[in-house]
Amino acid sequence: MENISEKLAPIRKGLLEFVILKIVAGDKVYVADMLKLLGPTEFATQEGTLYPLLSKLRREELVDYEWQESDAGPPRKYYKLTPKGRTQLSTLNDYWKDLNRTLADFGN
């Protein structure tokens, strides 16, 4: 089982970006909340992975953030999807559906 999970690691890694776009498509999200959301799923990850990924997505103008005051310390970055990110997300959604259909067509 562990071996299978290891084999699938690159797939999960590749999909993480897609999952992040899906998460920030809703309300503005703070990184700690993203990690909490991802924690119980197959996409459980850590700050060490997430921050570099978010910075890359921001550089590609797919996500953006705004500073929000917090009562427990300095202001926090809340991430949200940009219009460009929304387009990319719907492309990815379509592609994912196509992939699923292709996989289903092959049968088992």
Added chain:
Amino acid sequence: MQKVVNISLNGIAYQLEEPGYNQLHSYLERAEARLKDSPDRAEVMADLEQAIGEKCRAVLGPHKTVVSTGEVERIIQEMGPVEAADPQAANTTADPGGAAPAAALPPPRKRLFQIREGAMWMGVCNGIAAYINVDVTWVRIAFILLTIFSSGLWFVLYLVLMFVVPVATTPEDRAAAFGMPFSTEELISRAKKTLNSSASSTAGGANGAASSGSGTGSFAT
């Protein structure tokens, strides 16, 4: 009793127990090395510092002002190894484990030095012992016996070595004398140097020529 180190993470001060500070310091240095080629380096480093700061605050309270080493370890565990998100940046950092960059590096080159710490006289035997990795006493015995058997001629060799072999003055020299890094900081600075020297190996060659030149210079005096 524990020594405490004051640090600032993204502009806010924290107090860490010293071993914890060392661990966090090397975690951040490792992260920075990983992100060396990323255009987002500064931003990600600030994000990481803020996240670490937040985790530190979570364990502090009105009657607890110092983050313990165990807590720092847990925080580093939670943060996880820093991975560059860009494929081209990820390519330059070969090791995916994150926990032990030392394993991926070639062992440091050993160099012969005179080691004055714990030396009988000039530290030549000490340096040789470190170089060939045997107890210094055996080297000394060998030198004394060889001096006796060669009716003093071997002693001249000691004098020659004394002038020719450089003295280990810096911590880096001493690490090179033993062929090992002895701190994480030194380890990281060595990793950086390995990167730099592979980029400009000709500069290293010129450096080596210069040091052997100074060696013969002092021999003449």
